[in-house]
Amino acid sequence: MWYVYVILTTKNKLYTGISTDPVRRFVEHLCDSKKGAKYFRSDSPQKIVHLEEWDTMSEALVREAEIKKWSSFKKRSTFSREYIHDEL
Numbered sequence: 001m002w003y004v005y006v007i008l009t010t011k012n013k014l015y016t017g018i019s020t021d022p023v024r025r026f027v028e029h030l031c032d033s034k035k036g037a038k039y040f041r042s043d044s045p046q047k048i049v050h051l052e053e054w055d056t057m058s059e060a061l062v063r064e065a066e067i068k069k070w071s072s073f074k075k076r077s078t079f080s081r082e083y084i085h086d087e088l
Contacts, residue, residue, distance in 0.1 A: 002060035006050035009043040016067045018060040050079045
């Protein structure tokens with residue numbers, strides 16, 4: 001299984017990626033500057049706010065690209081229920 005994940009950062013930005021193990025990948029982004037994305041060198045990951053499961057890497061890559069093309073407004077309106085709910 002492949003997963004598309006969206007991470008909320010400490011600067012309130014959204015980062016989208018793919019992985020076969022999103023929890024491991026989140027920890028790499030958080031703790032390991034060599035394995036984590038360069039994006040997180042200036043902004044730390046806070047939590048995973050969205051997760052989708054896909055059968056193949058190709059499907060996950062297509063979905064990741066689709067989400068990355070969305071405006072910030074569309075991402076926030078789509079995923080806001082998920083991360084706002086967690087904070088209640």
